[in-house]
Amino acid sequence: MQSLADQFKNSDAEQMVEETHLENLPWHQIYEVQGRKQHKIPYRMAVRKQEEDAVMGLAADRADMVATLRK
Known part of the structure; x- marks a missing residue:
């Protein structure tokens, strides 16, 4: 950003x-x-193709962490 x-x-x-x-x-x-x-715009579309797996993995990890913290 x-x-x-x-x-x-x-x-x-x-x-x-x-x-x-x-x-x-x-x-x-x-x-x-x-x-x-x-x-x-879906987040996946805004990510560079060569970085997609890494970025989406980080996004999933963050979502998991947020879900855990909300429990």
């Missing part, structure tokens, strides 16, 4: 949209291709 904040700290909304709503990126797939306007 910090890298995104640094990247766009001097940008306006239009510049951010130009960068993040490019064809073949998750937003385009959900909003334009699937027609699911105002839907959440």
Whole structure:
């Protein structure tokens, strides 16, 4: 998140949209291709393919830890 904040700290909304709503990126797939306007982008779609297994494993571990702490 910090890298995104640094990247766009001097940008306006239009510049951010130009960068993040490019064809073949998750937003385009959900909003334009699937027609699911105002839907959440699945976390898995926002992760780089080469990092998907590691990131999703960490996300699952975190979810398990949160569930354990809530008991």
